[in-house]
Amino acid sequence: MRRHRLSFAAGIVLAAVGPWVPPLVAQAGLQQAAAQAREQWLAHDLTGLLAGSDTVRLQVPGVTQSATLGVAQAARLLGRYVGATRETGFDLISVRAAGTDRGYVEGRRRYVVQGTAEERQETIFLGFELRAGRWRVREVRVVP
Numbered sequence: 084m085r086r087h088r089l090s091f092a093a094g095i096v097l098a099a100v101g102p103w104v105p106p107l108v109a110q111a112g113l114q115q116a117a118a119q120a121r122e123q124w125l126a127h128d129l130t131g132l133l134a135g136s137d138t139v140r141l142q143v144p145g146v147t148q149s150a151t152l153g154v155a156q157a158a159r160l161l162g163r164y165v166g167a168t169r170e171t172g173f174d175l176i177s178v179r180a181a182g183t184d185r186g187y188v189e190g191r192r193r194y195v196v197q198g199t200a201e202e203r204q205e206t207i208f209l210g211f212e213l214r215a216g217r218w219r220v221r222e223v224r225v226v227p
Contacts, residue, residue, distance in 0.1 A: 117186075133154045140210070141157045141222075142222075149224075170194050171193045184213040191205075
């Protein structure tokens with residue numbers, strides 16, 4: 084009898100929690116992807132940051148229009164943008180899953196331009212998509 088009560092209780096818990104499991108799993112995976120993206124940005128590993136995506140929507144200061152680019156081209160443009168800087172920090176401000184296959188990360192980048200001592204800051208928004216079981220960066224937006 085005790086075994087049946089336990090099975091019944093476990094079934095109720097699973098029924099109540101079940102709908103929340105995929106979003107929780109997605110959020111946990113997105114947290115890991117955000118931490119990895121942070122490390123890649125700090126190391127200026129922009130090819131690694133964008134790896135696995137087929138195209139990336141890119142919006143950075145100095146580029147007049149938001150564009151969807153191939154990964155190699157997007158990595159080159161981002162490389163030019165951050166190339167003359169030294170990263171001093173990248174704080175993850177917000178990491179949010181939007182459903183089970185989309186996620187958004189807001190970060191605060193701190194950096195110094197070569198030849199200066201003044202630390203600057205800007206906001207980095209990363210849009211992620213879950214494809215083939217892996218979170219991939221699909222959008223990079225830099226806001227001064």
